[in-house]
Amino acid sequence: MNYYTMNLALNAIAKSESKDLSKLCNAIAGIWENATDINWVGVYILDEQNDVLYVGPFQGKIACANIKMNDGVCGKSVYEDRVIRVQDVHEFEGHIACDSASESEIVIPLKKDGKLWGVLDIDSPKKGRFTQEDEDELVKIAKVLEKCLI
Structure with missing residues (x-):
């Protein structure tokens, strides 16, 4: 992934005059556009009252609409x-397969005003796609993305 270009694009989006929903949609599109070997990227938004995550802006195939707290990679991350x-998602107990082509996944918690807001979820059709370097860089990207949360 081109993290330098991705970071520049997301910072420009975060600083734009757009409404927060537009910023968030464009930020996800910016990640999608600059990423390699991924088949889904998006956010799941936490609904604390119902202990569920619901799908927010994303790029890729149709997503799972709701994920219960502690279910799958997203629910466990939250x-x-x-x-x-x-x-290897097939080795993750309780993995939820929204896209059967997904082989690896990374999920990063997102916070707004210091409070858990949801997660950034990225899937890949390649096993072992995400390295420690990817994780470190995507955590930085998530911090920029947090400036766009609705």
């Missing part, structure tokens, strides 16, 4: 409030 990088 429940544990930590980044989860999965090299």
